[in-house]
Amino acid sequence: MGVTTGLMQRLGMTSPVMQAPLGGGGDTPAMTAAVSSAGGMGFVGAAYMTPEGIGAATDAVRARTNAAFGINIFAPQRSVPVIDGRAALDSAAPFFRELGLDAPEMPGDADDPFARLFPAALESGAKLFSFTFGTLPATAMAELKQRDIFVIGTATTVAEAVALQDSGVDAITAQGAEAGGHRGSFDPDGPGALVGTMALVPQVIDAVQVPVIASGGIMDGRGIAAALMLGAEAVQMGTAFLTTAEGGSPDAHKQAIMVSGDNATRITRAFSGRPARGIANRFMLETEAGADAILPFPLQNHLTRAMRGAAARVGKAEYLSLWAGQGTRMSRRLTTVELMQALDRETAAALGRFG
Numbered sequence: 001m002g003v004t005t006g007l008m009q010r011l012g013m014t015s016p017v018m019q020a021p022l023g024g025g026g027d028t029p030a031m032t033a034a035v036s037s038a039g040g041m042g043f044v045g046a047a048y049m050t051p052e053g054i055g056a057a058t059d060a061v062r063a064r065t066n067a068a069f070g071i072n073i074f075a076p077q078r079s080v081p082v083i084d085g086r087a088a089l090d091s092a093a094p095f096f097r098e099l100g101l102d103a104p105e106m107p108g109d110a111d112d113p114f115a116r117l118f119p120a121a122l123e124s125g126a127k128l129f130s131f132t133f134g135t136l137p138a139t140a141m142a143e144l145k146q147r148d149i150f151v152i153g154t155a156t157t158v159a160e161a162v163a164l165q166d167s168g169v170d171a172i173t174a175q176g177a178e179a180g181g182h183r184g185s186f187d188p189d190g191p192g193a194l195v196g197t198m199a200l201v202p203q204v205i206d207a208v209q210v211p212v213i214a215s216g217g218i219m220d221g222r223g224i225a226a227a228l229m230l231g232a233e234a235v236q237m238g239t240a241f242l243t244t245a246e247g248g249s250p251d252a253h254k255q256a257i258m259v260s261g262d263n264a265t266r267i268t269r270a271f272s273g274r275p276a277r278g279i280a281n282r283f284m285l286e287t288e289a290g291a292d293a294i295l296p297f298p299l300q301n302h303l304t305r306a307m308r309g310a311a312a313r314v315g316k317a318e319y320l321s322l323w324a325g326q327g328t329r330m331s332r333r334l335t336t337v338e339l340m341q342a343l344d345r346e347t348a349a350a351l352g353r354f355g
């Protein structure tokens with residue numbers, strides 16, 4: 001098809017498609033390897049893994065492909081204040097009961113996993129390292145540079161993009177409001193920026209010198225072509241990969257995406273304590289309705305984990321974090337390779353319409 005950009009050349013990509021890290025089990029080694037083998041860039045979403053899990057997942061990717069791939073974790077987070085969590089426990093208790101689980105307890109471990117996970121990410125063999133929720137410490141950036149690992153940060157505003165560039169990243173993912181999953185905003189307690197992809201990408205491009213990757217609501221070749229027209233040098237797509245055959249999410253999550261409409265998603269803190277976009281369901285709406293019923297990140301994430309696990313086992317979508325972007329009606333049930341081929345064809349067709 002011949003689409004190429006400076007970033008694609010630098011990373012040896014023949015497709016502008018990066019598969020978003022889908023932390024929590026949405027991506028799998030089979031998916032990551034298939035995207036990279038097809039000329040795009042696959043990522044391992046490692047934020048919720050253990051160091052051993054990172055080793056196993058990246059070994060599994062390397063067993064399937066010699067192509068470069070990336071790894072993603074969260075930037076270090078501020079420590080969580082001591083709080084009275086009774087309202088959150090009371091709010092979640094009925095949902096636990098409905099699933100036959102013991103009443104939830106106040107989560108104890110709020111330690112920041114960055115120090116544990118970063119060394120494993122460095123050793124993983126990944127050629128790219130991406131992160132969200134802030135900037136990296138200078139020491140971590142220096143270690144990545146020393147190993148010649150390509151570093152990508154996530155911005156939801158121009159100010160975040162400029163801060164990332166100043167910190168030394170090699171490229172920036174501009175995450176628009178349409179995006180599924182957690183907002184990459186640096187401040188978890190702030191008002192939360194919701195600038196759409198169409199408006200955010202060119203404004204970020206105007207403000208920084210590093211390549212910009214467009215993300216949020218891009219589901220097919222029309223979206224890819226539009227992002228390239230805005231000046232993006234690649235796209236990062238999450239929701240589109242969730243429903244592939246290789247996608248690791250529970251079937252109830254995939255099914256909810258396949259049947260949901262364009263207005264099905266909301267931004268919520270109900271599942272993790274940080275704003276994230278997912279398909280509205282009972283747990284989200286009822287928890288949001290209760291004042292003070294949500295713990296700060298990551299405590300709320302720990303609190304709801306047992307509920308989400310049980311719901312996945314019995315296929316109950318009402319209790320799952322159904323992360324998805326605004327483009328769900330364009331979701332498809334394909335293999336990862338078929339999706340990559342379709343995106344390639346559609347991008348060529350969309351760009352071809354304008355000579």
Ligand SMILES: Cc1cc2nc3c(=O)[nH]c(=O)nc-3n(C[C@H](O)[C@H](O)[C@H](O)COP(=O)(O)O)c2cc1C
Nearest residue numbers: 020022023132179180181216217237238239323325
């Ligand atoms: C299920 C799911 C999990 C995600 N996990 C991560 C993650 O661990 N790290 C990250 O940087 N972004 C994560 N994201 C956000 C994506 O990087 C990306 O911004 C988003 O998927 C783009 O919007 P789209 O879903 O409309 O394509 C996740 C998104 C989804 C849908």
